[in-house]
Amino acid sequence: MIPSRRRTDLSNTAVPVERAPTVRAGGATSLPTxxxxxxxxxxxxxxxxxxxxxxxxxxxxxxxxxAADGKWIPVFIAAAATVTIDVIYLLPGRTPAxxxxxxxxxLIAFTVIPIVYTVNxxxxxxxxxxxxxxxxxxxxxxxxxxxxxxSGKTYNLxxxxxxxxxxxxxxxxxxxxxxxVGTTEGLKPVDRSTVKMSFGAITAAQGYTAIKxxxxxxxxxxxxxxxxxxxxxxxxxxxxxxxIDNAVELEPTLRYNPQADTFTRISDxxxxxxxxKGSYQxxxxxxxxxxxxxxxxxxxxxxxxxxxxxxxxxxxxxxxTFVFATLTVGLSFALGLFLAITxxxxxxxxxxxxxxxxxxxxxxxxxxxxxxxxxLNDDFGIVNKLLPWGLDRPWLFDVWWARVSVILVSIWLxxxxxxxxxxxxxxxxxxxxVEAARVDGAGAWQVFRxxxxxxxxxxxxxxxxxxxxxxxxxxxxxxxxxKGGPASGESSIAGATDILIxxxxxxAFATGKGSDYALAAGISILIFFIVAxxxxxxxxxxxxxxxxx
Amino acid sequence: xxxxFTWRIGALLIAVGALAALVATSVAPAASHKRTAGSLRIxxxxxxxxxxxxxxxxxxSSRGFTAQVVQKGFGNIRDDLKTVKAADAPDVIMAAHDWTxxxxxxGLVVPLFPKKAALxxxxxxxxxxxxxxxxxxMPVALENVALFxxxxxxxxxxxxxxxxxxxxxxxxxxxGRVALDVQQGSGGDAYHMYPLFSGLCGYIFGSSSGRLxxxxxxxxxxxxxKNAKLIDRWNKEGLVSSKIDGNTATxxxxxxxxxxWITGPWNIDTARKAGIxxxxxxxxxxxxxxxxxxxxxxxxxxxYAASHSxxxxxxxxxxxxxxxxxxxxxxxxxxGRYPANTAAAKRVKDTSLKQIxxxxxxxxxxxxxxxxxxxxxxxGTAWVKxxxxxxxxxxxxxxxxxxxxxxxxxxxx
Numbered sequence: 010m011i012p013s014r015r016r017t018d019l020s021n022t023a024v025p026v027e028r029a030p031t032v033r034a035g036g037a038t039s040l041p042t043x044x045x046x047x048x049x050x051x052x053x054x055x056x057x058x059x060x061x062x063x064x065x066x067x068x069x070x071x072x073x074x075x076a077a078d079g080k081w082i083p084v085f086i087a088a089a090a091t092v093t094i095d096v097i098y099l100l101p102g103r104t105p106a107x108x109x110x111x112x113x114x115x116l117i118a119f120t121v122i123p124i125v126y127t128v129n130x131x132x133x134x135x136x137x138x139x140x141x142x143x144x145x146x147x148x149x150x151x152x153x154x155x156x157x158x159x160s161g162k163t164y165n166l167x168x169x170x171x172x173x174x175x176x177x178x179x180x181x182x183x184x185x186x187x188x189x190v191g192t193t194e195g196l197k198p199v200d201r202s203t204v205k206m207s208f209g210a211i212t213a214a215q216g217y218t219a220i221k222x223x224x225x226x227x228x229x230x231x232x233x234x235x236x237x238x239x240x241x242x243x244x245x246x247x248x249x250x251x252x253i254d255n256a257v258e259l260e261p262t263l264r265y266n267p268q269a270d271t272f273t274r275i276s277d278x279x280x281x282x283x284x285x286k287g288s289y290q291x292x293x294x295x296x297x298x299x300x301x302x303x304x305x306x307x308x309x310x311x312x313x314x315x316x317x318x319x320x321x322x323x324x325x326x327x328x329x330t331f332v333f334a335t336l337t338v339g340l341s342f343a344l345g346l347f348l349a350i351t352x353x354x355x356x357x358x359x360x361x362x363x364x365x366x367x368x369x370x371x372x373x374x375x376x377x378x379x380x381x382x383x384x385l386n387d388d389f390g391i392v393n394k395l396l397p398w399g400l401d402r403p404w405l406f407d408v409w410w411a412r413v414s415v416i417l418v419s420i421w422l423x424x425x426x427x428x429x430x431x432x433x434x435x436x437x438x439x440x441x442x443v444e445a446a447r448v449d450g451a452g453a454w455q456v457f458r459x460x461x462x463x464x465x466x467x468x469x470x471x472x473x474x475x476x477x478x479x480x481x482x483x484x485x486x487x488x489x490x491x492k493g494g495p496a497s498g499e500s501s502i503a504g505a506t507d508i509l510i511x512x513x514x515x516x517a518f519a520t521g522k523g524s525d526y527a528l529a530a531g532i533s534i535l536i537f538f539i540v541a542x543x544x545x546x547x548x549x550x551x552x553x554x555x556x557x558x
Numbered sequence: 559x560x561x562x563f564t565w566r567i568g569a570l571l572i573a574v575g576a577l578a579a580l581v582a583t584s585v586a587p588a589a590s591h592k593r594t595a596g597s598l599r600i601x602x603x604x605x606x607x608x609x610x611x612x613x614x615x616x617x618x619s620s621r622g623f624t625a626q627v628v629q630k631g632f633g634n635i636r637d638d639l640k641t642v643k644a645a646d647a648p649d650v651i652m653a654a655h656d657w658t659x660x661x662x663x664x665g666l667v668v669p670l671f672p673k674k675a676a677l678x679x680x681x682x683x684x685x686x687x688x689x690x691x692x693x694x695x696m697p698v699a700l701e702n703v704a705l706f707x708x709x710x711x712x713x714x715x716x717x718x719x720x721x722x723x724x725x726x727x728x729x730x731x732x733x734g735r736v737a738l739d740v741q742q743g744s745g746g747d748a749y750h751m752y753p754l755f756s757g758l759c760g761y762i763f764g765s766s767s768g769r770l771x772x773x774x775x776x777x778x779x780x781x782x783x784k785n786a787k788l789i790d791r792w793n794k795e796g797l798v799s800s801k802i803d804g805n806t807a808t809x810x811x812x813x814x815x816x817x818x819w820i821t822g823p824w825n826i827d828t829a830r831k832a833g834i835x836x837x838x839x840x841x842x843x844x845x846x847x848x849x850x851x852x853x854x855x856x857x858x859x860x861x862y863a864a865s866h867s868x869x870x871x872x873x874x875x876x877x878x879x880x881x882x883x884x885x886x887x888x889x890x891x892x893x894g895r896y897p898a899n900t901a902a903a904k905r906v907k908d909t910s911l912k913q914i915x916x917x918x919x920x921x922x923x924x925x926x927x928x929x930x931x932x933x934x935x936x937x938g939t940a941w942v943k944x945x946x947x948x949x950x951x952x953x954x955x956x957x958x959x960x961x962x963x964x965x966x967x968x969x970x971x
Contacts, residue, residue: 058568062576063575066575137663138663146665149665149861150665153668156692157671223621225621226621233870251877252874252877255673255873298665386801388802389806403946406800406946491745492745494744494745494942495942502935515935524640
């Protein structure tokens, strides 16, 4: 872009160079100097060891929790990493490593590990009904499928101890009032004359001592658990205590076969088998709930590709996401740059304008987006009320005007950022270049296009790419302003203003059986690849701008 | 030499630090385990935390036990239950009935078997609301939307035709007024629109063998489609507008620009504070009874209660203590919601609460099966499209599209 004969040595004017701490006249030293001298020697050493000790103590605490959970691989990795970090900081030299370690640790902890987890989840079936582990699911199924038999009884319960001090249940039939004693052997009726009853429950019985409430709840006695697991076998099932005053006769409706790993329905012999996808299923498609979490290979990704419900809107949403991100970044940058250039020259209210132009960026976006949602309301919002007759629009209710609204609001939110960036970057463009160009006879527009803009892009290129990546996934503005709506004609899940990430959210949490974390993880990985590819290409191409220097 | 020396000192100090941490942490977990073993942990949302604390205290002191009430965001109770560590998990949770299906399918809550006498005092629909094959929760409070009528600005309608006439007359009587104030917004709100939906003979799921069947969708059933042209008429005469969202709806009523507001008991205080004198009635019957969605709140026992060895205590609290009419009445007084227990309901003194309780007659509990997730969005959108104003979609087409989309989502999920 710049003619090569114009290449000027910019190395000493590019960026304001940090001045080394200097000793001023009179012996007074600047703050950086004082800090450096204070932290050299013993004080620095002690501080370093203290910080390392605290860091190690925290790691030990974390290792303990991980070990208690039985997660041995993270324990090993964390321990090895901590030892390495200690060694690097205690040995002399190795300065680059010492500077890079904190950043690397945070990068791994907050970026790499979440990505690894997400990839892991995408290969499972983690969703509603598939949260537990398999043994937990089997236990739950056994418990949930207990049912009262057709003529099952309920009893008023009084826990008691017999002469040997063992736990027994004093039961009184809730309907007939007939008293019984329930033990682990079975149910034994007792003579009415040997018991005292009140309000249908047994309060005292010969040969047994009723357990007082306080003892029941005393955690040291372990009675809560004992009572909860006590079973009085009767008929095909057993009597289960439910609380401290109620007991119910329940029988199993499914029988579990541990060797064959199947459940069989007792009433008609239907068999439920492990279907390899995390639940027990009959030959038909009747499933037992709950299921469990298990690895299902690439089924999430094949679903994204093959399920028309997910695939059909995908391309449209992808295109709109690109358009949205590009327009937001492009137009915000243009507006921010224009304002920065305009407000470069000194004039009366320059400071005032600079302040209010930064406000949209300073006020929390959550608040302002919601307020915009109200302002843009068709009938009640002030925007339509202020516009002259005939210019009012269904801002958030019409498919295309909703898209325009979303872009306008996101530009409003983003331009102050580029305004600030451009203000700073414009200072760094050496005045001599512009003067030289003017002397050569270049007009204002040529100066801008051939000198100012390329140099500006070198400085702000990475920021533009980062802003693009941010807006590609700007869930907040879409969800808060339009919730992804309004509904566009054909598609069911994706609205007119849905971007990939809000579309993912809707698929994962607002369809089917509820939360589908595995599907959300799968689509997130796809989005990651898309954004990473674009960013990678953009950074690679922006190196071309570096040759200007 | 100095470096080696430093190294050794450093290593020693770090070892000391690590050891100290070990000692400290070996004490802390023991303490936290003791806390869990001896007390009942309850998760409650912000609205009900004070009431629950008081009742849990009463129960705990009557049994010689301790109860620990933890406040969480309402949605977080359901979501965090999936991922919470066993040591921190609650034993009892306050839940909305429409979570029942999801929580039961995830195996996170256990079936309850309260005494028959206790269950008799709970209305059948409230029991059904917490049933997903088995009963999983003890209902304690009811919630439903109803018609709030500003008695100073308008009269209580005798029937639907009367409401239509009066509402439209009110709208014409001043600028910026609306006829029927019901919130939708661009995202739609199938919950608030349900009385109108059921009034036109719509329903969500049919049932088979006592359970809701997600394949029997009633969103665009024949009767409803026949009545759907009424929606087009309402849209043309401006009776209902989907441009009104939640905040706007409240604003319109409290500033006197709307005399007929469809909302729920959470706004009773709002209306009172704005100085409005109002009466609450059920939305009048349109072609079928205009019944609202019922939200039932209740207590559930989680599967963690057994592993914490407090299962008996948890079941006692939920099935015996909180089922009593005195407990539920106390909860009502502190909480501002209608009680589920019928004996407690008879004691309710607050006029508005009594009226909204009466307005729930015949109401339909929101379906508690996981498939319901697929319904909200499209049903709300159908209403928005049909009541948009000038460029509204004809209602019949809008709801048929919705039904088609919902079927696809349920099948795909």
